[in-house]
Amino acid sequence: MHLKRSVAHLALASVTTLGPSLTLAAGPTAYVTSETAGVGVIDLDQMTLAKTIAVGADGPRGLSLTEDGKHLLLANKNTSDLSEIDTSTGEVVRRVKIGKNPEFVRVLRGYAYVTYEPGEDGGPPSGPPADATKAPAGAGASDAAKQGGGGPPAGKDDDNANSPPAEIAIVDLKSLRVLRSVKSGHETEGVEFSADGKELLVTNEGDDTVSVYHVGTGAPMRGIKLDHGSRPRGIKRSPDGKQYVVTLENTNKFVVLDARTLKPIKTVDTKMGPYGVAFDPEGKRLMVAASRGKTLQVFDAKTFEHIADVPMGMRCWHFSFTPDGSKIMLACGRSNAVYVFDATSYQPIKQIEGLPLAWGIVTYPHSAGSIE
Numbered sequence: 001m002h003l004k005r006s007v008a009h010l011a012l013a014s015v016t017t018l019g020p021s022l023t024l025a026a027g028p029t030a031y032v033t034s035e036t037a038g039v040g041v042i043d044l045d046q047m048t049l050a051k052t053i054a055v056g057a058d059g060p061r062g063l064s065l066t067e068d069g070k071h072l073l074l075a076n077k078n079t080s081d082l083s084e085i086d087t088s089t090g091e092v093v094r095r096v097k098i099g100k101n102p103e104f105v106r107v108l109r110g111y112a113y114v115t116y117e118p119g120e121d122g123g124p125p126s127g128p129p130a131d132a133t134k135a136p137a138g139a140g141a142s143d144a145a146k147q148g149g150g151g152p153p154a155g156k157d158d159d160n161a162n163s164p165p166a167e168i169a170i171v172d173l174k175s176l177r178v179l180r181s182v183k184s185g186h187e188t189e190g191v192e193f194s195a196d197g198k199e200l201l202v203t204n205e206g207d208d209t210v211s212v213y214h215v216g217t218g219a220p221m222r223g224i225k226l227d228h229g230s231r232p233r234g235i236k237r238s239p240d241g242k243q244y245v246v247t248l249e250n251t252n253k254f255v256v257l258d259a260r261t262l263k264p265i266k267t268v269d270t271k272m273g274p275y276g277v278a279f280d281p282e283g284k285r286l287m288v289a290a291s292r293g294k295t296l297q298v299f300d301a302k303t304f305e306h307i308a309d310v311p312m313g314m315r316c317w318h319f320s321f322t323p324d325g326s327k328i329m330l331a332c333g334r335s336n337a338v339y340v341f342d343a344t345s346y347q348p349i350k351q352i353e354g355l356p357l358a359w360g361i362v363t364y365p366h367s368a369g370s371i372e
Helices: 002-013 143-147 158-162
Strands: 016-018 029-034 038-043 048-053 060-065 071-076 081-086 091-097 105-108 111-116 167-172 177-183 188-193 199-204 209-214 220-225 232-237 243-248 253-258 264-269 274-279 285-290 295-300 306-311 316-321 327-332 337-342 348-353 358-364
Touching: 029 060, 029 327, 038 060, 048 348, 060 111, 060 358, 071 105, 071 111, 091 177, 105 188, 111 188, 167 188, 188 243, 199 232, 209 232, 243 274, 253 274, 274 316, 285 316, 316 358, 327 358, 337 358
Parallel strands: 016 048, 060 105, 188 232, 232 274
Antiparallel strands: 029 038, 029 358, 038 048, 060 071, 071 081, 081 091, 105 111, 111 167, 167 177, 188 199, 199 209, 209 220, 232 243, 243 253, 253 264, 274 285, 285 295, 295 306, 316 327, 327 337, 337 348
């Protein structure tokens, strides 16, 4: 363990730490959050770690890019906020307080949706700003979460059901203000949108539910209760918009839900600890990162038959295809690296070191992946 940490630190020392006076490269780029080092900037033409944006003290985890790629948004655990980075300079230009333990962030049509766990302290600013008072607050648990009975898996704190639920902060990216905050289930994880952009779906691993809200207003719409103790984490819409795939970390499966009814269509076995999930750019394959099994699994996107297993590193939660679709990049937190594979043959290409506790990865131009 000490040797691995030393290697990671040496690798970081050889990488340029980006300051306000330096400019990022304009070519195809991947951004990787490192919970202790900041944001790694990978040059996809050279497939090397070009720079590190030194915001490690913030504890960045979830990340998402604006549509034009000019701004990178980070959910920061240590500072309990959402920060906005100018991708041309690497400089933090704005921040907004979110609340305790922000984790996942997604962007849609000028708004960011940020999951967090308020607990007894923190939380977004009290009351919506003046321009949001006419919209429904949407604060309230989903129908699925209200059903209860999910509870934590064995070994989990039994007080989980009595703790405050997670929430989703809706942030206006023009003003970078929290418009409203929506109460969700316990330990909200994955975030996805419906094909028509009208629904926001989240997985709640603490009470084994998927909750659905109206995009923008946050009004609760519907939900589904999954198997007790299954702990749903990743969620991804199928390319045709007719289904959602949800990974179940504790039961080592993924479930396919009908997008219209949310009824389960099929359940498929995986290796241990599935989390990140994404369809390939052509919509022919489904990729699942079974983190505890140290395997990226490949399935047929239509039949969900198993195709291949790809060995990967430790705690690989999230991954992305490169913009040209030729490679798959996995952020492997306990390996302190990004693993790169050929997207057709699944053969390893290289490991990009120097990213301690890598959490998530996105690219610009935008590409398919477990986050975006």
